[in-house]
Amino acid sequence: MKYLALVYFDEKAMAAMPEPDWASLNRECIACVDHLKDSGHYLGGSPLESTDTATTLRVRNGKLSTTDGPFAETKEQLAGFYMLEARDLNEAIQLASKIPPARYGSVEVRPVRELEAYRLPEAS
Amino acid sequence: MSEPTTLAMRDTLNTIYRTESRRVLATLIRLLGNFELAEEALHDAFAAALTQWQRDGVPNNPRAWLVSAGRFKAIDQLRRRARFDASLDDIAQQFDLEHEVSVDDSSDEEVQDDQLRLIFTCCHPSLSADAQLALTLREVCGLTTEEIARAFLSTPATIAQRIVRAKAKIRDAKIPYEVPAQAELNARLDSVLQVIYLVFNEGYSASAGDQLTRNTLSNEAIRLGRLLCELLPDPEALGLLALMLLHESRSAARTTADGDLILLDQQDRTVWDHAQIAEGSALIVRALESRRFGPYTLQAAIAAVHAEASSASATDWNEIVGLYDLLLRVSPSPVVALNRAVAVAMRDGAEAGVALIEAILARGELADYYLAHAARAELYRRLGRNAEAKSAYSQALALTRLEPEQRFLNKQLAELAAEA
16 A cells, blocks of 8 residues: 655754754665665655745636745645555554654655546547 | 244343444454444344344354354345445455455454454544544444433534544555554553543543433443453553542542532542452552553552542652652653642642642643642632632632532632631
Protein backbone atom coordinates (compact mmCIF):
# COMPACT_ATOMS: atom_id res chain seq x y z
CA MET A 1 0.00 0.00 0.00
CA LYS A 2 1.23 3.49 -0.87
CA TYR A 3 1.32 6.33 1.64
CA LEU A 4 2.33 9.94 1.05
CA ALA A 5 4.20 11.53 3.94
CA LEU A 6 3.83 15.32 3.78
CA VAL A 7 6.51 17.13 5.75
CA TYR A 8 5.57 20.45 7.34
CA PHE A 9 7.61 22.88 9.39
CA ASP A 10 7.74 26.52 10.38
CA GLU A 11 9.85 28.03 7.58
CA LYS A 12 10.78 31.10 9.61
CA ALA A 13 12.08 29.03 12.50
CA MET A 14 13.98 26.75 10.15
CA ALA A 15 15.48 29.72 8.28
CA ALA A 16 16.80 30.99 11.59
CA MET A 17 18.66 27.72 12.17
CA PRO A 18 22.47 28.12 12.19
CA GLU A 19 24.02 26.99 8.90
CA PRO A 20 25.98 24.00 10.34
CA ASP A 21 22.77 22.62 11.94
CA TRP A 22 20.85 23.10 8.69
CA ALA A 23 23.62 21.33 6.74
CA SER A 24 23.62 18.47 9.21
CA LEU A 25 19.81 18.15 9.01
CA ASN A 26 20.04 17.95 5.21
CA ARG A 27 22.70 15.24 5.44
CA GLU A 28 20.35 13.35 7.79
CA CYS A 29 17.61 13.63 5.16
CA ILE A 30 19.91 12.15 2.52
CA ALA A 31 20.74 9.27 4.85
CA CYS A 32 17.04 8.77 5.62
CA VAL A 33 16.20 8.50 1.91
CA ASP A 34 19.13 6.10 1.31
CA HIS A 35 17.93 3.96 4.17
CA LEU A 36 14.33 3.90 2.86
CA LYS A 37 15.62 3.01 -0.62
CA ASP A 38 17.69 0.13 0.76
CA SER A 39 14.71 -1.32 2.60
CA GLY A 40 12.49 -0.98 -0.47
CA HIS A 41 10.06 1.47 1.12
CA TYR A 42 10.97 4.55 -0.90
CA LEU A 43 8.97 5.26 -4.04
CA GLY A 44 9.91 8.90 -4.50
CA GLY A 45 9.92 12.29 -2.89
CA SER A 46 11.65 15.62 -2.63
CA PRO A 47 12.19 18.61 -0.40
CA LEU A 48 10.56 21.80 -1.65
CA GLU A 49 11.73 25.38 -2.02
CA SER A 50 10.11 27.76 0.46
CA THR A 51 6.51 28.99 0.11
CA ASP A 52 7.96 32.35 -1.11
CA THR A 53 8.40 30.57 -4.41
CA ALA A 54 4.87 29.16 -4.52
CA THR A 55 2.18 30.05 -7.01
CA THR A 56 -1.43 28.99 -6.54
CA LEU A 57 -3.63 28.68 -9.58
CA ARG A 58 -7.31 28.13 -10.21
CA VAL A 59 -9.29 27.45 -13.36
CA ARG A 60 -12.85 28.79 -13.29
CA ASN A 61 -15.12 28.83 -16.31
CA GLY A 62 -12.10 27.81 -18.38
CA LYS A 63 -10.19 30.87 -17.21
CA LEU A 64 -6.84 30.52 -15.43
CA SER A 65 -6.05 32.79 -12.53
CA THR A 66 -2.86 32.67 -10.50
CA THR A 67 -1.94 34.17 -7.15
CA ASP A 68 1.29 34.55 -5.29
CA GLY A 69 2.03 32.21 -2.40
CA PRO A 70 0.54 29.03 -0.97
CA PHE A 71 -3.16 28.18 -0.90
CA ALA A 72 -3.52 28.95 2.80
CA GLU A 73 -1.49 30.78 5.41
CA THR A 74 -0.62 28.29 8.13
CA LYS A 75 1.78 28.13 11.05
CA GLU A 76 3.70 25.28 9.43
CA GLN A 77 4.29 25.10 5.70
CA LEU A 78 4.67 22.17 3.34
CA ALA A 79 8.41 21.56 3.07
CA GLY A 80 8.68 18.25 1.25
CA PHE A 81 7.14 14.87 0.61
CA TYR A 82 7.95 11.17 0.60
CA MET A 83 6.00 8.53 -1.29
CA LEU A 84 6.32 5.36 0.76
CA GLU A 85 5.44 1.73 0.23
CA ALA A 86 4.25 0.21 3.51
CA ARG A 87 2.43 -2.89 4.66
CA ASP A 88 -0.15 -0.88 6.62
CA LEU A 89 -0.62 2.37 8.51
CA ASN A 90 1.46 1.21 11.48
CA GLU A 91 4.45 0.56 9.26
CA ALA A 92 3.90 3.86 7.42
CA ILE A 93 3.88 5.69 10.78
CA GLN A 94 7.07 3.91 11.83
CA LEU A 95 8.81 4.85 8.56
CA ALA A 96 7.58 8.45 8.65
CA SER A 97 8.70 8.86 12.26
CA LYS A 98 12.29 8.50 11.00
CA ILE A 99 11.96 11.52 8.68
CA PRO A 100 14.37 14.03 10.31
CA PRO A 101 12.18 17.19 10.15
CA ALA A 102 9.52 15.29 12.17
CA ARG A 103 11.58 16.46 15.17
CA TYR A 104 10.94 20.11 14.27
CA GLY A 105 7.62 20.26 12.47
CA SER A 106 5.07 17.57 11.65
CA VAL A 107 4.51 14.82 9.12
CA GLU A 108 1.06 14.04 7.76
CA VAL A 109 0.64 10.47 6.53
CA ARG A 110 -2.08 9.86 3.94
CA PRO A 111 -2.97 6.67 2.11
CA VAL A 112 -2.91 7.06 -1.64
CA ARG A 113 -6.25 6.74 -3.41
CA GLU A 114 -6.43 4.59 -6.52
CA LEU A 115 -8.07 6.17 -9.55
CA GLU A 116 -7.99 3.05 -11.71
CA ALA A 117 -11.53 1.99 -10.80
CA TYR A 118 -12.76 5.09 -12.63
CA ARG A 119 -10.96 4.34 -15.90
CA LEU A 120 -13.42 3.77 -18.74
CA PRO A 121 -13.07 0.44 -20.50
CA GLU A 122 -11.03 0.89 -23.68
CA ALA A 123 -12.96 0.52 -26.89
CA SER A 124 -11.35 -2.24 -28.92
CA MET B 1 -40.69 -27.33 18.34
CA SER B 2 -42.59 -26.18 21.35
CA GLU B 3 -42.83 -22.61 22.53
CA PRO B 4 -41.20 -23.14 25.99
CA THR B 5 -38.15 -24.83 24.43
CA THR B 6 -37.70 -21.88 22.11
CA LEU B 7 -37.81 -19.57 25.11
CA ALA B 8 -35.25 -21.68 26.97
CA MET B 9 -33.01 -21.66 23.91
CA ARG B 10 -33.34 -17.87 23.68
CA ASP B 11 -32.22 -17.63 27.31
CA THR B 12 -29.24 -19.89 26.64
CA LEU B 13 -28.34 -17.87 23.58
CA ASN B 14 -28.67 -14.59 25.45
CA THR B 15 -26.26 -15.85 28.07
CA ILE B 16 -23.82 -17.04 25.44
CA TYR B 17 -24.23 -13.76 23.59
CA ARG B 18 -23.28 -11.83 26.72
CA THR B 19 -20.19 -13.91 27.47
CA GLU B 20 -18.98 -14.80 23.98
CA SER B 21 -20.23 -12.34 21.37
CA ARG B 22 -17.33 -9.87 21.75
CA ARG B 23 -14.77 -12.64 21.51
CA VAL B 24 -16.46 -14.17 18.49
CA LEU B 25 -16.58 -10.73 16.89
CA ALA B 26 -12.88 -10.09 17.62
CA THR B 27 -11.94 -13.36 15.91
CA LEU B 28 -14.29 -12.80 12.97
CA ILE B 29 -12.78 -9.37 12.32
CA ARG B 30 -9.35 -11.03 12.04
CA LEU B 31 -10.63 -13.80 9.79
CA LEU B 32 -12.69 -11.54 7.55
CA GLY B 33 -10.51 -8.45 7.69
CA ASN B 34 -13.52 -6.18 7.86
CA PHE B 35 -15.59 -4.81 10.75
CA GLU B 36 -18.93 -4.57 8.93
CA LEU B 37 -18.68 -8.01 7.42
CA ALA B 38 -17.73 -9.46 10.82
CA GLU B 39 -20.70 -7.82 12.53
CA GLU B 40 -23.13 -9.14 9.95
CA ALA B 41 -21.50 -12.55 10.28
CA LEU B 42 -21.85 -12.43 14.07
CA HIS B 43 -25.53 -11.61 13.72
CA ASP B 44 -26.08 -14.36 11.16
CA ALA B 45 -24.20 -16.90 13.30
CA PHE B 46 -26.47 -16.27 16.30
CA ALA B 47 -29.56 -16.41 14.08
CA ALA B 48 -28.36 -19.78 12.72
CA ALA B 49 -27.64 -21.00 16.25
CA LEU B 50 -31.22 -20.34 17.30
CA THR B 51 -32.62 -22.81 14.77
CA GLN B 52 -29.78 -25.31 14.63
CA TRP B 53 -29.10 -25.65 18.36
CA GLN B 54 -32.82 -26.01 18.89
CA ARG B 55 -32.68 -29.06 16.64
CA ASP B 56 -29.24 -30.55 17.42
CA GLY B 57 -28.56 -29.27 20.91
CA VAL B 58 -25.92 -26.77 22.10
CA PRO B 59 -22.49 -27.71 20.70
CA ASN B 60 -19.60 -28.56 23.03
CA ASN B 61 -17.72 -25.46 22.11
CA PRO B 62 -20.30 -22.79 21.30
CA ARG B 63 -17.65 -20.15 20.60
CA ALA B 64 -15.89 -22.27 17.97
CA TRP B 65 -19.25 -23.14 16.43
CA LEU B 66 -20.22 -19.47 16.22
CA VAL B 67 -16.87 -18.44 14.70
CA SER B 68 -17.13 -21.17 12.12
CA ALA B 69 -20.78 -20.44 11.32
CA GLY B 70 -20.07 -16.71 11.11
CA ARG B 71 -17.23 -17.30 8.73
CA PHE B 72 -19.29 -19.51 6.40
CA LYS B 73 -22.15 -17.02 6.45
CA ALA B 74 -19.70 -14.25 5.48
CA ILE B 75 -18.25 -16.28 2.62
CA ASP B 76 -21.79 -17.01 1.42
CA GLN B 77 -22.60 -13.34 1.63
CA LEU B 78 -19.47 -12.42 -0.35
CA ARG B 79 -20.30 -15.05 -3.00
CA ARG B 80 -23.78 -13.65 -3.37
CA ARG B 81 -22.42 -10.14 -3.76
CA ALA B 82 -19.71 -11.46 -6.10
CA ARG B 83 -22.35 -12.05 -8.73
CA PHE B 84 -22.32 -8.28 -9.07
CA ASP B 85 -18.65 -7.65 -8.42
CA ALA B 86 -16.04 -10.14 -9.64
CA SER B 87 -13.28 -8.88 -7.34
CA LEU B 88 -15.22 -10.08 -4.28
CA ASP B 89 -15.13 -13.64 -5.53
CA ASP B 90 -11.35 -13.66 -5.16
CA ILE B 91 -11.70 -12.49 -1.58
CA ALA B 92 -14.25 -15.20 -0.81
CA GLN B 93 -11.99 -17.85 -2.29
CA GLN B 94 -9.05 -16.53 -0.32
CA PHE B 95 -10.99 -16.99 2.94
CA ASP B 96 -11.86 -20.51 1.93
CA LEU B 97 -8.24 -21.39 1.27
CA GLU B 98 -6.98 -19.78 4.44
CA HIS B 99 -9.49 -21.76 6.38
CA GLU B 100 -7.96 -25.02 5.18
CA VAL B 101 -4.56 -24.10 6.58
CA SER B 102 -5.57 -22.37 9.82
CA VAL B 103 -4.86 -24.62 12.80
CA ASP B 104 -7.40 -23.56 15.35
CA ASP B 105 -9.06 -20.20 15.00
CA SER B 106 -10.73 -20.35 18.33
CA SER B 107 -8.07 -21.69 20.68
CA ASP B 108 -8.04 -19.72 23.93
CA GLU B 109 -4.71 -18.14 23.15
CA GLU B 110 -5.71 -17.02 19.69
CA VAL B 111 -9.01 -15.65 20.99
CA GLN B 112 -7.20 -13.65 23.69
CA ASP B 113 -4.91 -12.21 21.02
CA ASP B 114 -7.93 -11.30 18.93
CA GLN B 115 -9.45 -9.42 21.83
CA LEU B 116 -6.22 -7.48 22.27
CA ARG B 117 -6.07 -6.82 18.52
CA LEU B 118 -9.60 -5.42 18.71
CA ILE B 119 -8.79 -3.20 21.70
CA PHE B 120 -5.61 -1.81 20.12
CA THR B 121 -7.38 -1.20 16.82
CA CYS B 122 -10.32 0.62 18.41
CA CYS B 123 -7.89 2.73 20.48
CA HIS B 124 -5.57 3.49 17.56
CA PRO B 125 -4.12 6.99 18.00
CA SER B 126 -4.88 7.74 14.34
CA LEU B 127 -8.55 7.83 15.30
CA SER B 128 -9.93 10.88 17.11
CA ALA B 129 -10.43 10.55 20.86
CA ASP B 130 -14.22 10.66 20.39
CA ALA B 131 -14.04 7.92 17.77
CA GLN B 132 -11.82 5.75 19.96
CA LEU B 133 -14.32 6.00 22.82
CA ALA B 134 -17.37 5.27 20.71
CA LEU B 135 -15.72 2.42 18.81
CA THR B 136 -14.37 0.78 21.97
CA LEU B 137 -17.74 0.93 23.70
CA ARG B 138 -19.50 -0.41 20.62
CA GLU B 139 -17.09 -3.14 19.48
CA VAL B 140 -15.24 -4.21 22.62
CA CYS B 141 -17.99 -3.68 25.20
CA GLY B 142 -20.94 -4.35 22.91
CA LEU B 143 -22.94 -1.29 23.97
CA THR B 144 -25.56 -0.16 21.47
CA THR B 145 -25.25 3.19 19.73
CA GLU B 146 -28.33 4.29 21.73
CA GLU B 147 -26.60 3.46 25.02
CA ILE B 148 -23.42 5.26 23.96
CA ALA B 149 -25.42 8.29 22.83
CA ARG B 150 -27.23 8.48 26.16
CA ALA B 151 -23.96 8.29 28.06
CA PHE B 152 -22.34 11.07 26.05
CA LEU B 153 -25.46 13.23 25.78
CA SER B 154 -25.41 12.84 22.05
CA THR B 155 -27.81 11.42 19.47
CA PRO B 156 -27.65 7.84 18.21
CA ALA B 157 -27.26 9.22 14.66
CA THR B 158 -24.15 11.21 15.66
CA ILE B 159 -22.60 8.23 17.43
CA ALA B 160 -23.46 5.88 14.57
CA GLN B 161 -21.86 8.27 12.10
CA ARG B 162 -18.75 8.57 14.27
CA ILE B 163 -18.43 4.78 14.33
CA VAL B 164 -19.00 4.46 10.59
CA ARG B 165 -16.30 7.07 9.91
CA ALA B 166 -13.85 5.37 12.25
CA LYS B 167 -14.40 2.03 10.53
CA ALA B 168 -13.93 3.69 7.14
CA LYS B 169 -10.61 5.11 8.32
CA ILE B 170 -9.51 1.72 9.62
CA ARG B 171 -10.29 0.27 6.20
CA ASP B 172 -9.04 3.08 3.93
CA ALA B 173 -5.87 4.03 5.81
CA LYS B 174 -5.31 0.31 6.45
CA ILE B 175 -4.95 0.39 10.21
CA PRO B 176 -3.76 -3.18 10.84
CA TYR B 177 -5.58 -5.60 13.12
CA GLU B 178 -2.66 -6.40 15.36
CA VAL B 179 -1.12 -6.08 18.78
CA PRO B 180 1.67 -3.51 18.36
CA ALA B 181 5.27 -4.68 18.24
CA GLN B 182 7.26 -4.41 21.45
CA ALA B 183 8.93 -1.16 20.34
CA GLU B 184 5.59 0.61 20.00
CA LEU B 185 3.71 -1.24 22.70
CA ASN B 186 4.18 1.25 25.54
CA ALA B 187 3.07 4.27 23.56
CA ARG B 188 0.10 2.36 22.14
CA LEU B 189 -0.85 0.98 25.53
CA ASP B 190 -0.97 4.55 26.87
CA SER B 191 -3.61 5.29 24.29
CA VAL B 192 -5.67 2.25 25.39
CA LEU B 193 -5.37 3.16 29.08
CA GLN B 194 -6.45 6.70 28.28
CA VAL B 195 -9.59 5.50 26.53
CA ILE B 196 -10.49 3.22 29.43
CA TYR B 197 -9.91 5.99 31.97
CA LEU B 198 -11.98 8.42 29.88
CA VAL B 199 -14.84 5.93 29.85
CA PHE B 200 -14.52 5.57 33.61
CA ASN B 201 -14.41 9.30 34.26
CA GLU B 202 -17.37 9.87 32.00
CA GLY B 203 -19.27 7.48 34.22
CA TYR B 204 -17.75 8.63 37.49
CA SER B 205 -18.03 12.36 37.22
CA ALA B 206 -20.33 12.92 34.27
CA SER B 207 -22.30 16.07 34.77
CA ALA B 208 -25.64 15.10 33.42
CA GLY B 209 -27.25 11.91 32.25
CA ASP B 210 -29.02 9.53 34.55
CA GLN B 211 -27.31 7.60 37.29
CA LEU B 212 -27.92 4.30 35.55
CA THR B 213 -25.96 5.29 32.44
CA ARG B 214 -23.14 6.63 34.55
CA ASN B 215 -22.89 3.35 36.45
CA THR B 216 -22.88 1.48 33.15
CA LEU B 217 -19.85 3.43 31.98
CA SER B 218 -17.90 3.00 35.23
CA ASN B 219 -18.66 -0.70 35.23
CA GLU B 220 -17.71 -1.07 31.58
CA ALA B 221 -14.42 0.74 32.22
CA ILE B 222 -13.64 -1.56 35.15
CA ARG B 223 -14.58 -4.59 33.05
CA LEU B 224 -12.28 -3.34 30.26
CA GLY B 225 -9.53 -2.74 32.81
CA ARG B 226 -9.90 -6.31 34.11
CA LEU B 227 -9.87 -7.72 30.60
CA LEU B 228 -6.72 -5.78 29.75
CA CYS B 229 -5.00 -6.95 32.96
CA GLU B 230 -5.87 -10.51 32.02
CA LEU B 231 -4.61 -10.16 28.46
CA LEU B 232 -1.63 -7.89 29.04
CA PRO B 233 -0.72 -7.47 32.72
CA ASP B 234 1.44 -4.39 32.26
CA PRO B 235 2.13 -2.52 35.55
CA GLU B 236 0.24 0.56 34.37
CA ALA B 237 -2.75 -1.55 33.32
CA LEU B 238 -2.79 -2.93 36.88
CA GLY B 239 -2.34 0.61 38.20
CA LEU B 240 -5.28 1.91 36.18
CA LEU B 241 -7.57 -0.92 37.30
CA ALA B 242 -6.54 -0.25 40.90
CA LEU B 243 -7.21 3.47 40.48
CA MET B 244 -10.69 2.85 39.09
CA LEU B 245 -11.55 0.32 41.81
CA LEU B 246 -10.40 2.68 44.55
CA HIS B 247 -12.42 5.58 43.14
CA GLU B 248 -15.41 3.33 42.64
CA SER B 249 -15.14 2.05 46.22
CA ARG B 250 -16.23 5.49 47.39
CA SER B 251 -19.16 5.90 45.02
CA ALA B 252 -21.82 5.17 47.65
CA ALA B 253 -20.32 7.81 49.96
CA ARG B 254 -19.81 10.54 47.39
CA THR B 255 -23.30 11.96 47.26
CA THR B 256 -26.25 12.45 49.55
CA ALA B 257 -29.61 10.88 48.80
CA ASP B 258 -30.52 14.14 47.04
CA GLY B 259 -27.46 13.95 44.80
CA ASP B 260 -25.43 16.58 46.68
CA LEU B 261 -21.65 16.18 46.71
CA ILE B 262 -19.88 15.04 49.84
CA LEU B 263 -16.17 15.88 50.00
CA LEU B 264 -13.66 13.18 50.87
CA ASP B 265 -13.05 14.42 54.43
CA GLN B 266 -16.77 14.35 55.25
CA GLN B 267 -17.61 11.00 53.67
CA ASP B 268 -18.94 8.14 55.77
CA ARG B 269 -16.02 5.76 55.39
CA THR B 270 -18.00 2.78 56.66
CA VAL B 271 -19.93 2.68 53.38
CA TRP B 272 -16.79 2.52 51.26
CA ASP B 273 -16.58 -0.80 49.40
CA HIS B 274 -13.82 -2.65 51.23
CA ALA B 275 -13.66 -5.53 48.80
CA GLN B 276 -12.85 -3.07 46.00
CA ILE B 277 -10.29 -1.33 48.22
CA ALA B 278 -8.58 -4.64 49.01
CA GLU B 279 -8.52 -5.64 45.35
CA GLY B 280 -7.14 -2.25 44.34
CA SER B 281 -4.46 -2.29 47.02
CA ALA B 282 -3.30 -5.77 45.99
CA LEU B 283 -2.99 -4.60 42.38
CA ILE B 284 -0.92 -1.60 43.48
CA VAL B 285 1.51 -3.89 45.32
CA ARG B 286 1.94 -5.95 42.13
CA ALA B 287 2.45 -2.82 40.01
CA LEU B 288 4.94 -1.27 42.44
CA GLU B 289 6.95 -4.51 42.63
CA SER B 290 7.50 -4.33 38.86
CA ARG B 291 9.43 -1.05 39.34
CA ARG B 292 8.11 -0.04 35.91
CA PHE B 293 5.08 1.76 37.26
CA GLY B 294 3.88 5.17 36.08
CA PRO B 295 1.25 7.82 36.71
CA TYR B 296 -1.77 5.50 37.02
CA THR B 297 -0.10 3.39 39.70
CA LEU B 298 1.00 6.50 41.60
CA GLN B 299 -2.51 7.98 41.50
CA ALA B 300 -3.87 4.65 42.66
CA ALA B 301 -1.32 4.58 45.49
CA ILE B 302 -2.53 8.02 46.58
CA ALA B 303 -6.15 6.83 46.51
CA ALA B 304 -5.09 3.77 48.53
CA VAL B 305 -3.52 5.90 51.27
CA HIS B 306 -6.87 7.72 51.58
CA ALA B 307 -8.73 4.42 51.55
CA GLU B 308 -6.63 2.97 54.35
CA ALA B 309 -7.19 5.94 56.69
CA SER B 310 -10.05 5.72 59.17
CA SER B 311 -10.64 9.48 58.88
CA ALA B 312 -9.33 12.53 57.02
CA SER B 313 -7.24 13.58 60.03
CA ALA B 314 -5.79 10.07 60.41
CA THR B 315 -4.57 10.18 56.80
CA ASP B 316 -0.83 9.92 56.24
CA TRP B 317 -0.54 13.29 54.49
CA ASN B 318 3.22 13.11 54.46
CA GLU B 319 3.09 9.97 52.34
CA ILE B 320 0.49 11.55 50.05
CA VAL B 321 2.66 14.63 49.48
CA GLY B 322 5.61 12.30 48.75
CA LEU B 323 3.55 10.37 46.19
CA TYR B 324 2.45 13.63 44.55
CA ASP B 325 6.13 14.67 44.35
CA LEU B 326 6.84 11.43 42.46
CA LEU B 327 3.77 11.92 40.28
CA LEU B 328 4.84 15.48 39.41
CA ARG B 329 8.18 14.07 38.29
CA VAL B 330 6.77 11.35 35.99
CA SER B 331 3.85 13.36 34.66
CA PRO B 332 4.04 17.05 35.47
CA SER B 333 0.75 18.93 35.17
CA PRO B 334 -0.85 21.91 36.88
CA VAL B 335 -3.73 19.72 38.11
CA VAL B 336 -1.29 17.40 39.86
CA ALA B 337 0.44 20.47 41.33
CA LEU B 338 -2.98 21.66 42.60
CA ASN B 339 -3.72 18.31 44.26
CA ARG B 340 -0.28 18.33 45.82
CA ALA B 341 -0.97 21.83 47.17
CA VAL B 342 -4.15 20.58 48.86
CA ALA B 343 -2.21 17.70 50.43
CA VAL B 344 0.45 20.15 51.64
CA ALA B 345 -2.34 22.23 53.21
CA MET B 346 -3.47 19.15 55.13
CA ARG B 347 0.07 18.38 56.26
CA ASP B 348 1.49 21.86 56.92
CA GLY B 349 -1.61 24.02 57.31
CA ALA B 350 -3.91 26.06 55.08
CA GLU B 351 -1.45 28.95 54.76
CA ALA B 352 1.17 26.78 53.01
CA GLY B 353 -1.50 25.32 50.67
CA VAL B 354 -2.92 28.70 49.68
CA ALA B 355 0.57 30.00 48.87
CA LEU B 356 1.14 27.08 46.49
CA ILE B 357 -2.25 27.46 44.78
CA GLU B 358 -1.80 31.22 44.35
CA ALA B 359 1.62 30.51 42.81
CA ILE B 360 0.05 28.07 40.30
CA LEU B 361 -2.60 30.66 39.38
CA ALA B 362 0.06 33.37 39.14
CA ARG B 363 1.80 31.28 36.49
CA GLY B 364 -1.40 31.66 34.46
CA GLU B 365 -2.30 28.00 34.85
CA LEU B 366 -5.72 26.66 35.91
CA ALA B 367 -7.27 30.13 35.92
CA ASP B 368 -10.40 28.60 34.33
CA TYR B 369 -10.39 25.44 36.44
CA TYR B 370 -13.18 25.68 38.99
CA LEU B 371 -11.56 23.24 41.41
CA ALA B 372 -8.51 25.50 41.76
CA HIS B 373 -10.77 28.31 42.97
CA ALA B 374 -12.93 26.02 45.09
CA ALA B 375 -9.83 24.64 46.83
CA ARG B 376 -8.44 28.13 47.38
CA ALA B 377 -11.78 29.27 48.76
CA GLU B 378 -11.92 26.37 51.20
CA LEU B 379 -8.42 27.14 52.52
CA TYR B 380 -9.14 30.88 52.89
CA ARG B 381 -12.23 29.96 54.83
CA ARG B 382 -10.20 27.79 57.19
CA LEU B 383 -7.87 30.75 57.72
CA GLY B 384 -10.87 32.97 58.55
CA ARG B 385 -10.20 35.17 55.50
CA ASN B 386 -13.86 35.17 54.53
CA ALA B 387 -13.79 38.00 51.97
CA GLU B 388 -11.17 36.15 49.93
CA ALA B 389 -13.04 32.89 50.42
CA LYS B 390 -16.25 34.46 49.13
CA SER B 391 -14.57 35.87 46.04
CA ALA B 392 -12.87 32.55 45.27
CA TYR B 393 -16.14 30.56 45.70
CA SER B 394 -17.85 33.02 43.36
CA GLN B 395 -15.11 32.57 40.77
CA ALA B 396 -15.45 28.79 41.06
CA LEU B 397 -19.23 29.07 40.68
CA ALA B 398 -18.86 31.07 37.47
CA LEU B 399 -16.63 28.37 36.03
CA THR B 400 -18.74 25.24 36.51
CA ARG B 401 -21.88 24.28 34.70
CA LEU B 402 -22.36 21.03 36.61
CA GLU B 403 -25.47 21.25 38.71
CA PRO B 404 -24.33 19.30 41.82
CA GLU B 405 -21.13 21.37 41.91
CA GLN B 406 -23.11 24.60 41.60
CA ARG B 407 -25.37 23.54 44.46
CA PHE B 408 -22.32 22.70 46.58
CA LEU B 409 -20.66 26.07 45.91
CA ASN B 410 -23.88 27.99 46.54
CA LYS B 411 -24.23 26.21 49.86
CA GLN B 412 -20.69 27.24 50.85
CA LEU B 413 -21.42 30.85 49.87
CA ALA B 414 -24.62 30.81 51.92
CA GLU B 415 -22.74 29.46 54.96
CA LEU B 416 -20.12 32.19 54.59
CA ALA B 417 -22.83 34.83 54.43
CA ALA B 418 -24.44 33.40 57.58
CA GLU B 419 -21.10 33.52 59.42
CA ALA B 420 -20.56 37.17 58.50
